[in-house]
Amino acid sequence: DADVTQTPRNRITKTGKRIMLECSQTKGHDRMYWYRQDPGLGLRLIYYSFDVKDINKGEISDGYSVSRQAQAKFSLSLESAIPNQTALYFCATSDRSDRDTQYFGPGTRLTVL
Amino acid sequence: EDQVTQSPEALRLQEGESSSLNCSYTVSGLRGLFWYRQDPGKGPEFLFTLYSAGEEKEKERLKATLTKKESFLHITAPKPEDSATYLCAVQVLGYQKVTFGTGTKLQVIP
Numbered sequence: 001d002a003d004v005t006q007t008p009r010n011r012i013t014k015t016g017k018r019i020m021l022e023c024s025q026t027k028g029h030d031r032m033y034w035y036r037q038d039p040g041l042g043l044r045l046i047y048y049s050f051d052v053k054d055i056n057k058g059e060i061s062d063g064y065s066v067s068r069q070a071q072a073k074f075s076l077s078l079e080s081a082i083p084n085q086t087a088l089y090f091c092a093t094s095d096r097s098d099r100d101t102q103y104f105g106p107g108t109r110l111t112v113l
Numbered sequence: 114e115d116q117v118t119q120s121p122e123a124l125r126l127q128e129g130e131s132s133s134l135n136c137s138y139t140v141s142g143l144r145g146l147f148w149y150r151q152d153p154g155k156g157p158e159f160l161f162t163l164y165s166a167g168e169e170k171e172k173e174r175l176k177a178t179l180t181k182k183e184s185f186l187h188i189t190a191p192k193p194e195d196s197a198t199y200l201c202a203v204q205v206l207g208y209q210k211v212t213f214g215t216g217t218k219l220q221v222i223p
Contacts, residue, residue: 004156042117042213043157043200059210090156100145100204104156 003027004105012111019078021108023091032074033092081112115140119214129190134217136201137183149200191221
């Protein structure tokens, strides 16, 4: 089984809908991250969490919220989806003992119509 | 503003034809420079972290080097399985933010 899993892998939704993307990891890492990837822009950090009680905004957090339900689970929510949130979303993890090595999930392709 | 520029955008090589990918950066204070490989439909896979000018790291056919302004990813005698998009990223001292480049798409032809 994959160490970092994301669900769903693909999602098509409509403007204004609430969407939740989920990430689970079996690596035992304390740090988790959410990124989005857009063509021509590179990966950008949305939110990150260094432990269950620690949540931090990244570069582009507006329009998004997160929940760290457990050390192994980190969810990203779009409260009211808009078309410019159409992108590829990645979850990543790292461990405090080797914080520079991030392990990415397979991604969720989100389309907002 | 922190900037990362990767070149070329795309590179096509014959199997065995060595080459280099470039990552030039402008940051206020570099904490680390990272290289990732990304295959189609997958998340990035970590390759290297470089921390200071002059540092080099190797993994199989890949060798990453760092100067004060840029990093190179040298690919020696590439094979078709090296085909992927290679991403470069930098992190500034004192900040969690990592700035990614847009990548170089490498195709190695048998």
